[in-house]
Amino acid sequence: MSTFVGFSCLRSSSSLTGVLRFQGQITGARSSSTTLDWITGSARCFSLRATSRSHDIGRTALLTGHASIPLWRSPPARSQCQRRTLFGRKSQPVLTEYVHLPADYKDAEGLPFRKDADLDWPETNRIFPGMSSMTPDRAIRLLKILHGRRVAGTLDDPSLRVNTKMYSQLEIEKALKYLRREVPVDEILNAGLRAEDELRELEAGLTAKESDSAESPPTEAEGVDVEQQQKKEDTRSIYGDSILDKIREANIARAEAEAKAEAEQRKKEEEAAAQNWGGLTSYDHSLHRGLHPKQLEHYEAATSDLEAPPEIPRWRVLLPTTAFVATLLVSLYLMVNYVAPPRPGSTFEANATVGAILLLNVGMFIAWKRVRLWRYLNRHFILDFVTPRPHQILTAMLTHQDPRHLLKTMFALVVGGSLLIPEIGPAPFVATYIASGVCGFLATMYTHVARGMLVYMFGASSAGFGVICAYFWLYRFDGFKILGLPPDPMQGVQGLGFIGLLISFFALVPMVRRQGGNVDWTSHLVGMLTGIGCAALMEGQWKANKISHELEEKTKDTT
Template identity: 30%
Template sequence: MYDIIAQINDLSVRSIDAAKKIPEQSTTHRIFCGSLQALALQLQDMSNVVWAVWRAPCPGLRTSVLPVTFRPASRDLRITPWRMYSTSRQSTLPTPNLLSQLFSRPSRPNTTPISVQPVSSTPRRFKRTSAASPKPKPKSDPEEVHPRQKPLSDAEIKAIFGPVKFNAKLGNRILAILHGHRLTGTLDADLPIDIARAITKQQFDIALEWLRNEYPVDEDAAIFARIEREDRAAEEKLVRRAEKLGLYKPQSGSYDAELGEEGSPYGKSVLKEARERNEKRLLAEQERKRQEWLDGEKEEHERLKREFGKNTSLQQYQEAALTEARPRADPIERPYLAWVQKHHIAATNESPESMNITNSQRLLAPLLFSIVVLALCYTFAQKYEFPARKDRIMPDVPPAVATVGAIVAANVAVTLLWKYVPPAWRLLNRYFVIVPFYPSSLGMIGSTFSHQTWRHLGTNMMVLGLMGTRVHDEIGRGNFLAIYFASGVMGSVFSLTRSVILGRLGMTSLGASAATSGIVAAWCMSHFNDKLTMWILPQGLQEQIWTYGWVFLTCLVGTEVFSLVAPAFLFRAWPLSRLTKMDHAAHLGGYVTGAGCGYTIMQKKKERERKARQSRWI
């Protein structure tokens, strides 16, 4: 850019030197100087970013009384390094007839000749409209700024202006407008028409002098601030024009774009802004849910009271339920406890009011499902064939250990879900526990794999480990699994039926005790007349302490029946108090099912032995 300007300067100097050699009053001299002036104006319009205004006095375009001087063109072709434009000036030119001919551009080159018109000897001021034209005057009616809060009285106005015809209201407005001009640095602007007609030049000076004495303001600083504002506005206009034309491409993408962190010209990161918006939205959503969670405690108490009042079968559990509804923890202060409480509430039935069903409806679906399970167990026992050694997954593990171990592992897994996985509570409450108020058919079989305490799990699995392997080796895997599942389902049926008949709809039941009871009963029936003793006793005591299988089974069933019919006060003392927490109806169902299956297996065994003896005799 600077090289181009230097070449233009050099061309201008050579052109002026050539003009000196032409007679001053000749027509050729006037045309040549006018052409130079037109060339300068056209060079000025060539750039939208830098305007170089060249004004060279020409003797042929001046009156005869003016001195003939030539000013170097480089003196007017100046550009400030830190500015994007140069200030345009007014030019003293003759009548515009010659300029109109000089500026006229033919549609085709060299088709329309230039006609020379007579030049007037009277100089004329002429303003050329361009992007770098003089800055417009500021608005003549700026915002009124009163020098003080309380308006001046009529006497004070007369003391300032003297005897005047206008009232105090107009006088205060005059002072407010003048003070506003002082603050904005626009004292050279025209006054509003009504004020210009109301006061004279002398009154204007008096008012301005009074304001300067009473309310001093740095008017020079205001003027400089105004100039800077106008310069910035003009510069911004020029740069935006250059940016629109593609001559200026800032690093930030657009002029006056918002800078990024630490003044980065690349602007703010869109991804970071999106992340910040999402974070704010998530925080607001989290706070809203937190308030809903804390405010829902009172609503939960009211809901429970309303449900207990409408349903008489739940009124006996009102106190316990309200006691369990502990104060809700703050998710910010105690996040883990609040998380557990949320899943605890979600795991309960949301609208027990909709469960207004009869006792027959509560029992029908579970009974039908239990019948289907019993049929499947019988079919499995009849059709199951033990796989060959090469087809087993763990051929080196005894079949009894593999079967019992798989059942134990399933029970342990469900217990871990109860203990340490609150999100699974909703699933477990629906399919792994018997709830008489709204029973689930799948819960009849799922409850046999469900334990909520390690003591309960350990007791049942110990019985299964001691007795299950023996029964498995004697009757086989098919019969063993059929007895286990059938006993568990029938125990659930006994427990559910008793709770519904007695109206204990809030009493839940779970555990594998019914299934293990069936395994024990089947073993007793398979050893109906055999002597049974405890393997932990010494060999000498085993010969003295023993009993028959049917006697041992009778004692177990008698204990369960006594626990069901005996008064509650008999079980207040320890350790009998623990019997009140057992589901004796489920145990009886397991014993009955296991005994029936064991008796059937024993009869088939005797029939096979009888046929074997007959075949040997024949």
């Protein structure tokens, strides 16, 4: 009976050449106790020494076979046909051996685990069943990192876990199970080769250090304190820093650099967000001119003397404004249902109502040009998230930053007023306008205060979008033609289509593109939904008034 003893790693240096030379000699080493077969597939190479009971000297051979492969080794890969493409993207090779590890390998990037490294949703679900949070992009990144660690021999290195800390242990186990089934890699062999390389580099560093100290020994005559020099060296080990320590320090430095870059990027986003909210355009510094000394005095008087936000619980910041908005909405509801119910309005009423709101906004825009009023306007006509006053959520709708923003908001007001007031009357229109504006402000205030983003806010974009969506909701199934298009007999775009376009362009697109300080998509979206809700509440009375008005017209025609 033969007994297998010994285990050594196969290197790609001189030992690999010797094994290849010995390959031709092992064919004659067959005996009754040992059987040698040629290696097929992706079997691993390791040295085994065969000895008999009579202690005869055996020969080193390359052995294969399913019976001799341990459980921790990956099974042979399935045979695949070689595919070639013309004018296509060149596929990257799949590396499985440590000796082929590229010099620019990074653990955070990993290595390709197959020629076509793309995954689709069905394949991702097969690899990670029951994990809805695992997207194809996250799966590809995790598989690349783990495959790179298997090849580099760093699968169990705790210092590299920072690159996979966003994945759960179950996800990592599923990924390793898939890789070990589909991409066989001798993980223990690669880990052993890496350890040998690190030991060799450590020995070379110690030898160079000893030679340098022998060539120029420090002496007291040269003013070198030997004891202080020894204290400055690393005291963790008498042999100095190991390669693993250096790798760990490099990873820590890289993680700190990434964290610093993320913090800077987050700070830039917060600064951009603090410039402008409420559907406003970003602050244009070219519009700002130098202040006169007298103007500078008013500017300093209007500026808060707080050096840092006060330590106030978030619920105390949100509760007063929320209570004010709730009271305001209840008052508007009672006014619309009992004081001035919806009724068809005239063109004169529409023009008068829109003109009054327009004059208020233009007058406030002119007031902001007077520096003497800055202190008062800053206190009462800007919604401040640090120390908000409840009434600011209503008065901030009258404040605008520059003429372009004022024109955009007033255009939405004119369009919505000219369409909605003839249908429901001036009082319900004003109620819808105010409700859409304050609800949009309140939603943005909640999202930012909850995240600790203490900024300021003003504008009336959400109010304008709210009244426009309210009109199209009343005619949501009717077709609208623009300049006579589309021609008959087609009915045109339904009101729901216009609502979808407004929500897409002014809410969903900015949300997907992450336009932080440029467009307040939260206020826009909530303002549109509030306008639709107001229209739904008034729809019953509006239909009744419309039917009665049609009956009156028919009666007049018959008489």
